[in-house]
Amino acid sequence: MRGSLETIVGAMFAGKTSELLKRILWANHQNKKIVVIKPSLDNRYSESKIITHNDLSHECFSMQNWDDVKKKYSFKKDNIDMVFVDEIQFLDTLDTLKNIELILNEGIDVVCAGLDQDSRGKPWETSSMILGLSDKILKIYGFCNVCGMEATKTYRKQEGGGRTQVGAANIYEPRCLKHWSPR
Numbered sequence: 247m248r249g250s251l252e253t254i255v256g257a258m259f260a261g262k263t264s265e266l267l268k269r270i271l272w273a274n275h276q277n278k279k280i281v282v283i284k285p286s287l288d289n290r291y292s293e294s295k296i297i298t299h300n301d302l303s304h305e306c307f308s309m310q311n312w313d314d315v316k317k318k319y320s321f322k323k324d325n326i327d328m329v330f331v332d333e334i335q336f337l338d339t340l341d342t343l344k345n346i347e348l349i350l351n352e353g354i355d356v357v358c359a360g361l362d363q364d365s366r367g368k369p370w371e372t373s374s375m376i377l378g379l380s381d382k383i384l385k386i387y388g389f390c391n392v393c394g395m396e397a398t399k400t401y402r403k404q405e406g407g408g409r410t411q412v413g414a415a416n417i418y419e420p421r422c423l424k425h426w427s428p429r
């Protein structure tokens with residue numbers, strides 16, 4: 247049987263990594279054999295852990311590309327029950343799509359988490375494609391830093407910087423549509 251793909255998306259500070267960790271802890275509790283991956287570009291807090299903004303963490307493999315990952319792990323149902331991937335927006339689109347597909351076809355379940363949009367409000371390509379491939383989707387929301395209402399957008403507090411500029415509360419904050427503008 248093909249594995250199932252669940253994807254968790256939302257703006258920054260919505261709690262995506264916390265949702266992913268919840269599933270990781272649950273899988274651990276059930277003695278599942280798991281693999282946790284994140285792109286090595288994301289070294290905001292730690293190189294070999296995924297860490298939430300409120301300091302919960304789990305060990306992970308920091309990947310440069312999928313060849314790296316496949317050298318490290320053999321994706322067979324006998325060895326691995328579940329794969330967790332954080333910050334999917336930073337991964338190569340076609341390569342990620344191809345490899346997630348291979349893993350699912352082995353009968354391994356996959357849970358992905360990441361941003362669905364950048365601070366300009368444009369969809370991240372890899373997240374969009376993974377959402378299209380997903381069996382289950384969870385979109386979660388933060389709270390607007392100005393008014394406290396539901397936030398669906400990531401607001402960049404300073405002008406400029408590249409699209410993939412990695413940062414935390416010093417650069418970005420969650421905002422509602424009323425208090426957000428693309429930048």
Ligand SMILES: [Zn+2]
Pocket residue numbers: 390391392393394395421422423424425
């Ligand atoms: Zn607001």
